[in-house]
Amino acid sequence: MMEFTPAGSLFAPLPSPYTFRDGRSIEGARIAYETWGTLNAQASNAILILTGLSANAHAAATDANPSPGWWEPMIGSGKAIDTDNWFVVCVNSLGSCKGSTGPASMNPDTGTPYRLDFPNLTIEDAADSATHVLEHLGIETAQVVIGASMGGMTALALACDHPHRVRHLIDVSAAATALPFSIAVRSLQREAIRLDPLWDGGNYTDESYPESGMRMARKLGVISYRSAIEWDGRFGRVRLDSDTDDDDPFGMEFAVESYLEGHARRFVRYFDPNSYLFMSRAMDWFERIEDLQRVQLDSALVIGVQTDILFPVQQQEQIAELLASSGAPTQFLSLPSPQGHDAFLVDYDRFIPAVRDYLHRL
Structure with a gap:
């Protein structure tokens, strides 16, 4: 844990x-x-x-x-x-x-x-x-x-x-x-964590950790923490230098996607998923x-x-x-x-x- x-x-x-x-x-x-x-x-x-x-x-x-x-x-x-x-x-x-x-x-x-x-x-x-x-x-x-x-x-x-x-x-x-919108965002974050098979009903370990679920939860959070005005000003439609990987044709293409991925990866191993669930729900209540x-x-x-x-x-x-x-x-x-x-x-x-x-x- x-x-x-x-x-x-x-x-x-x-x-x-x-x-x-x-x-x-x-x-x-x-x-x-x-x-x-x-x-x-x-x-x-x-x-x-x-x-x-x-x-x-x-x-x-x-x-x-x-x-x-x-x-x-x-x-x-x-x-x-x-x-x-x-x-x-x-x-x-x-x-x-x-x-x-x-x-x-x-x-x-x-x-x-x-x-x-x-x-x-x-x-x-x-x-x-x-x-x-x-x-x-x-x-x-x-x-x-x-x-x-x-x-x-x-x-x-x-x-x-x-x-x-x-x-x-x-x-x-x-x-x-x-508000309903805030509840909806947090509900999706919790669902992303709980649907990760490695969450395992809350019984994950450091070695078997629901990283994908936490990444998605964090990305949803970051999107809601900032404004569309800032996203446009910081990233516009800037594309990544590398071409799309043929093995992953729907992978990251834009700078904003890379930003979200980096932000999520820095977070996922530094916050406990079950704590996230309990604290998020407390706000909804x-x-x-x-x-x-x-x-x-x-x-x-x-x-x-x-x-x-x-x-x-x-x-x-x-x-x-x-x-x-x-x-x-x-x-x-x-x-x-x-x-x-x-x-x-x-x-x-x-x-x-x-x-x-x-x-x-x-």
Whole structure:
């Protein structure tokens, strides 16, 4: 089974047994996290970052792991999330294979991985488990909770279910509920994995791994993470230099196909397929529209991207309206980035000022 814990990760134990929202419990569960900056004496300067589906807790370089993190331009001394002022905690989601307990983790009761015996994961489970990281660090309330994509859903669940844990919220490219299009895309991704014979009902091994299914799932994901405008600008109709292989007349011909293949191959051996299934389904199940009208936030910033097809900007506008109806002063930004859902990971010219300006006002 495939677990990929970044170097330098820290771990917060969950209560044992730990009970999920479906009523099932597991022993010895943990959440992986990393930190930056210094927690003040009042423990009042904490920012909690909640990750998307495939992200680990290594959001930025640390002394223990100096390699760049997935949000490196955003976090650090003098950056938008300024570690000279803030104590930043990034948690890897429950259910992941990046250090937190998930389907690829060993079940202490059986001595084998949980696989499909893992409890039915929900976004609320991810939010619940993140609060135990705060407790582990001696933090009663995070001044700011930040989440993007699936992490944005988790942040909304945390605000709904643990109102005393968060004062301010930055919610990025997320949704209060899953739309049919998003469900359809994720359903096809899960189907691609499950139809790979090597998935074997979740009983694959590192040697017998459903690579084809994961490749297809990742390609579908990447297509939905970016916009048609970006695909056209980056690749157009550029063809590959080599001629089509006579043995494979329908093989890759265009540069965009080669890009997708390379992206998929870099991913497939670095994420556990069963974790992908559980976390993907958790997003489809999420529904908190009514609850968001009753949150207790001091303020919120909601950011959407106009070219996002997976989490359309109308969904972020809806979140902002729901939060505002609860009485929380809420700012909504609709950014004209051409880079779709993944813009928060690449379009720093737009995202850095938005996050920096909001945090400076707190």
